[in-house]
Amino acid sequence: xxxxxxxxxxxxxxxxxxxxxxxxxxxxxxxxxxxxxxxxxxxxxxxxxxxxxxxxxxxxxxxxxxxxxxxxxxxxxxxxxxxxxxxxxx
Amino acid sequence: xxxxxxxxxxxxxxxxxxxxxxxxxxxxxxxxxxxxxxxxxxxxxxxxxxxxxxxxxxxxxxxxxxxxxxxxxxxxxxxxxxxxxxxxxxxxxxxxxxxxxxxxxxxxxxxxxxxxxxxxxxxxxxxxxxxxxxxxxxxxxxxxxxxxxxxxxxxxxxxxxxxxxxxxxxxxxxxxxxxxxxxxxxxxxxxxxxxxxxxxxxx
Numbered sequence: 001x002x003x004x005x006x007x008x009x010x011x012x013x014x015x016x017x018x019x020x021x022x023x024x025x026x027x028x029x030x031x032x033x034x035x036x037x038x039x040x041x042x043x044x045x046x047x048x049x050x051x052x053x054x055x056x057x058x059x060x061x062x063x064x065x066x067x068x069x070x071x072x073x074x075x076x077x078x079x080x081x082x083x084x085x086x087x088x089x090x
Numbered sequence: 091x092x093x094x095x096x097x098x099x100x101x102x103x104x105x106x107x108x109x110x111x112x113x114x115x116x117x118x119x120x121x122x123x124x125x126x127x128x129x130x131x132x133x134x135x136x137x138x139x140x141x142x143x144x145x146x147x148x149x150x151x152x153x154x155x156x157x158x159x160x161x162x163x164x165x166x167x168x169x170x171x172x173x174x175x176x177x178x179x180x181x182x183x184x185x186x187x188x189x190x191x192x193x194x195x196x197x198x199x200x201x202x203x204x205x206x207x208x209x210x211x212x213x214x215x216x217x218x219x220x221x222x223x224x225x226x227x228x229x230x231x232x233x234x235x236x237x238x239x240x241x242x243x244x245x246x247x248x249x250x251x252x253x254x255x256x257x258x259x260x261x262x263x264x265x266x267x268x269x270x271x272x273x274x275x276x277x278x279x280x281x282x283x284x285x286x287x288x289x290x291x292x293x
Binding site: 004008011012015016018019022023026027029030033034041042045046048049052053056057059060061072073076077080083 | 110113114117121124125147151154155158159161162164165166169173175272273276277279280283284286287290291292
């Protein structure tokens with residue numbers, strides 16, 4: 001029972017840390033967008049958004065625990081991000 | 091009369107398939123608008139930058155923090171349900187509902203300011219601005235409007251799940267529907283992140 005409680009507490013802690021990381025990344029994106037980084041801003045901001053998406057999918061949605069549909073979903077999402085990046089870099 | 095019994099495997103398959111179908115639809119709709127945004131941005135880069143300044147990055151950032159916090163409380167409640175800590179799960183669910191409502195109130199104030207300054211499609215003020223700014227405003231209104239409507243729907247779903255949890259219809263053994271509701275809520279957070287990045291930060 002004690003081991004189980006410790007295990008649940010560690011899951012709570014992990015999710016709390018990920019939330020903190022996500023908030024920090026949002027702050028970082030806001031600060032960087034306000035700096036004079038020219039053409040790099042879209043790439044940096046979208047890269048941070050992609051990182052945040054990965055964290056939400058991996059830790060909050062637990063995407064790895066789902067079977068085939070998750071793989072299709074991740075594939076489509078990645079394809080979307082790649083297309084977005086190509087459009088920006090044109 | 092047919093005897094209906096609860097089949098956990100069948101329930102899980104149905105709920106998971108339905109939820110992924112919804113998430114695919116969400117990806118196509120929001121992804122399509124986002125790609126349209128990036129496409130138009132190439133043609134109207136300066137107009138998009140000017141239009142982006144009409145939005146309040148700080149309010150947008152605040153909304154993202156609210157959404158991220160609500161995602162945290164939803165994730166914590168799913169873990170609590172799965173581990174049988176029902177009262178803790180209900181507490182987290184209520185926090186999620188509160189965050190969702192907070193987001194909606196914040197959006198209301200943000201749109202009131204936009205409306206007052208004429209930054210809404212069809213306004214006289216916007217009609218005087220270049221076409222690129224009109225496109226930006228239209229895409230923002232469609233994407234943020236649809237997202238806000240889905241957040242409202244999500245709040246109702248979480249509220250329904252909270253009632254189900256209190257009634258004992260969502261518990262350690264029957265948590266599939268709540269996990270699916272959680273996935274839907276997290277997908278809204280992801281959409282929120284991209285709306286913030288595209289419209290408020292990149293512009």
